[in-house]
Structures are given as C-alpha cells and as structure tokens.
Amino acid sequence: MTVSSLHLELPALPSELMALRREVRGFVAAERAAGGLPYPDKVGLGFSPEVSRRIAARGWIGMTWPRRYGGHERTALERYVVTEELLAAGVPVGAHWISDRQSGPVLLKFGTEAQKQALLPRIARGELAFCIGMSEPDSGSDLASLRTSGTRVDGGWRINGAKLWTTNAHRVDYMIALVRTARADEGNRQSGLTQILIKLDSPGVAIRPIRSMVGVQDFNEVVFQDVFVSDADVVGQPGHGWNQVSAELAYERSGPERWLSSFRLLAELVQAAGPRPSDASAMEIGRLFGQLMAVRQISLSIASMLQAGKTPNLEASIAKDIGTRLEQEIVRTVRNIVHADALFEGADLPALRALLASAQRYAPAFTIRGGTGEILRGVIARGLGLR
Incomplete structure (x- = not known):
C-alpha cells in the first residue's frame, strides 16, 4: 500500500477532469521541487498570499465565475477537482479560501454590479482576502x-x-x-x-x-x-440577510475541506505502514478509506447541485456532519495504529509525528467550525420534516 496508489482508487471522472487533476498534481510537484511550497507539518488550511497568487495565475480562483468578473467560466466539478487536489496535498490555500469558497459567490449572487466589478476580479487574482x-x-x-x-x-x-x-x-x-x-x-x-x-x-x-x-x-x-x-x-x-447567509452556509459546509483536513495525516500513516501493514491496521485503514469515498460522493453530488443553481442546505449539513466526525475518527485511528504497531520506535517519521501532534490538538474544532453537530442535526431534522 502506497500514497500514490490512493489516487488510483478514486471513482472514475470524465477525462477532462482527470487531465485537470494531473495538471494540479504537476503544479504541486513543481512548486515543491522549486522550494516554493513547504511540506505540511500541521493539519488545517495554511495561509500564504504568495502561494494563493500563484494558484490564481493558473486560473484556479474564481473558476466558475463569469469572465467579465475575472472568472474562468468552468464547472463546479472542475473547481471541485482543483480544491480536492490542493487540500489532499496540504497546500496552504487559506489566503484565498474564504473569498473563493463563499464570499465571492455571495457577492456574485447578491451583490451590486459595482461591488462585483470592484471586488471579484481582485479576488480571482489572489489580491483580496475575506473573512x-x-x-x-x-x-x-x-x-x-x-x-x-x-x-x-x-x-x-x-x-x-x-x-x-x-x-x-x-x-x-x-x-x-x-x-x-x-x-x-x-x-x-x-x-x-x-x-x-x-x-x-x-x-x-x-x-x-x-x-x-x-x-x-x-x-x-x-x-x-x-x-x-x-x-x-x-x-x-x-x-x-438570513436568506443570504443560509445560501452562504451551503458553500461553507459542503466542500471537501470538511473531510480532507486530516487526509495528509492518513496518507503519511499509509506511507509509514508500508506495503505490508499488520492485518488489524490494514483493516482499519481500509475502513477509513471506504468512509472517505462515501463522503466524497456526497460532496461531489452537492457540487453538482450548486452548479445547477440549487441551495442544498440539507445535503450540505449532512455532508458536514458526517465528514467532520470522520475527520476526528481518522485522528483517533491513526494514533491507535501508531501506538499498536510501534511505528515511532526507531523510525525517522518527522512528517507523521508533526501531523499527528497537530491533529490531536486541532481535532476538537472539526465538529465545531461551520456549525456544531447539534445545530447541523437540527437543520437536517427540519429538512426531513421531523421538527
């Protein structure tokens, strides 16, 4: 089992999306080789305006927006592929993340023409950041x-x-x-x-x-x-404002960052375990990847709904609730495997050590940010007509 083999097991996507996926992977590899992209030692979204501007130069910010506002008129699924690859690789995207994920779409949907003309092109160039x-x-x-x-x-x-x-x-x-x-x-x-x-x-x-x-x-x-x-x-x-915020929360809760924050940690575990992990570890790793693929399919379906102009509040709440609880489970499982298999004994695994230490401190926030699990389940219950 290797980190590279994880990519081969992803569900098939249209050929143009696979070409885009390879393009993003090539960008990450070239940036790392040139020293412009440090290897991640923490979970979460790192913050680097310089990296965000280089991502913007590839046309990967504001991807779905109209060209007249600095966008590139690509599909929500193309944007999904780019964000999935950047997050899985631990690229520091925090400087443009909020602007691209929700602030820009809110302005595009509800803002005045003057606001769109003044702000959206600068967001797409990686020049403006929002909170x-x-x-x-x-x-x-x-x-x-x-x-x-x-x-x-x-x-x-x-x-x-x-x-x-x-x-x-x-x-x-x-x-x-x-x-x-x-x-x-x-x-x-x-x-x-x-x-x-x-x-x-x-x-x-x-x-x-x-x-x-x-x-x-x-x-x-x-x-x-x-x-x-x-x-x-x-x-x-x-x-x-309430109706607008409700639409904004669908952008915030449904994206792949709701289940990929701890992915780098899991990938490092797979690398450390090598091609012959213990039977118990292999079973646990397989179980986690099965759940990741299920959440990914939910998240992909929501991207398709957003592309169709829908506001999938119920579906986004489901994806966020399942995804962030899975993120916490990944941290617990990796910790247990590391200790059960004594992976740190005599092994030089600095990336896994650093990511596990970071993830154990950060994990409680996974189910709080973007709405607590209790709030999300209330949204889900209302969406199902149960309250």
Missing part, C-alpha cells in the same frame, strides 16, 4: 441571537458590536458581516438582518487575537465601535 462575520460572543451556535447592530445614519450605517472566532481577520482585507439593522418581527427571529461589507482597516475596527491550544493565532475577536459603512456596502437587500 466570515457571523459568530458572536454569548451567542454560541444561535446565529439569530446576534447583537451587532447597524444603525441608519446619513449616507449609510453605523456598526457597533463584535464578531468572535473570526478566522484570519488579522490577515485579510474585508469581512461580510451579518448585522441587525431592524427589530425582529414577532415570531420571526431571523428577520431584520442584513449583510454588510466592512473593510477591516476602517476607523473603529479593532482586531483582538485569540491563540488556540494548537499554538497559532488563527482566531480573532473583531470589535466595531461606531464604524461607518456606506449604503454602497450593503450586500443584497436590507433585512434579507
């Missing part, structure tokens, strides 16, 4: 309880409040924030919410770092104190 402005202090997973407010003033809005667990806010240019701009209707807590573009170097924006137990600063608290945004920065219609 998500949803979670708040004291709100937990109850997004409708948010308290950040947008008050009407001459020519725009005054924003006050705070967003929490905001990934990469200290490194990016913009946030699309969900704020309350009107009192909620009785019996409809989701009404009165609006999405607003906020430039993070604006006066009144303070970014406070939160260091995780992994030892890195990815998270932040972003505080707004009388931050002025113009009417031109409203995304979509005031008061329609």
